[in-house]
Amino acid sequence: MESLQAAEEKDLPVQFHTGHGGGSWIDFPTMNPLCLVELLKDRRVMNRVRIVLLHGGHPHEEDTSYLTAQFANVYTDFSGAFYLSSLKGVERMAALLExxxxxxxxxxxxxxxFPEISWFAHGRFRVQLTRLLNRMIEEGCLTEPRARQVARMICFDNALDCYPALRQRVGAV
Structure with a gap:
């Protein structure tokens, strides 16, 4: 709680590693981001400090999606959903946006x-996001102009909103 309070005082988000990880220390019963509900409901956290659930909670993207919808201060990223999923990257990304x-x-x-991971991840993400947004356009969930706007939000604007220090570094965009 002390680190959450310090983050609130400095207007910094706190990142939580969610979903699968690596190593022998993994506690499989607690990997689901829903295990964080009590913490997120705590009066010292709720609507006071931004929480970022890293990796979209992979493979629990739908649960992570629910948490971001229910808690105004909770955000997530796609970092586990699109390239740790092999052939189901678009489906995992869609589950996160559910x-x-x-x-x-x-x-x-x-x-x-390894630098190659950043290079690979960026290219794979762009392909997967394009497929997802095209599918959403085809199904009538988004118009093409709105899909372009959503792509910019996901790739750029949302991070600037969640991490105010980034906005200061890149200036008003």
């Missing part, structure tokens, strides 16, 4: 350890 407000989901590469 309930989540479009202004609370953002790009994340999870590009750590």
């Amino acid at each position: 309930r989540a407000p479009l202004d609370k989901v953002m790009y994340g590469s999870d590009g750590v350890m």
Whole structure:
């Protein structure tokens, strides 16, 4: 709670690793982001500090989607949904958008350890997001102009809104 209070004082979001990870320390029963509900409902957290659920909670994207819809201060990123899913990347991304407000989901590469991961993740994300938005246009969920706007939100604007220090660095866009 001390770190959450410090983040609130400095207007910084707090990131939580959600979903699958690596190593022998994984506690499989607690990987679902729904395990964070009590923390998110705590009066010291709710609507006071922005929480970012990293990796979209993969493979629990629908639960993460629900949390972002239910809690005004909860955001997420696509970093686990689109490239850790192999052939089902678009479906996992769609699951994350099932309930989540479009202004609370953002790009994340999870590009750590090797530069190639960042390069691969960026290219794969663009392909998967294009497929998803085209499907949403075909099904009448979005118009083409709105899909372009959503792409910009997910790829750029939402991160600037969630991380105010970024907006200061890039200036008003």
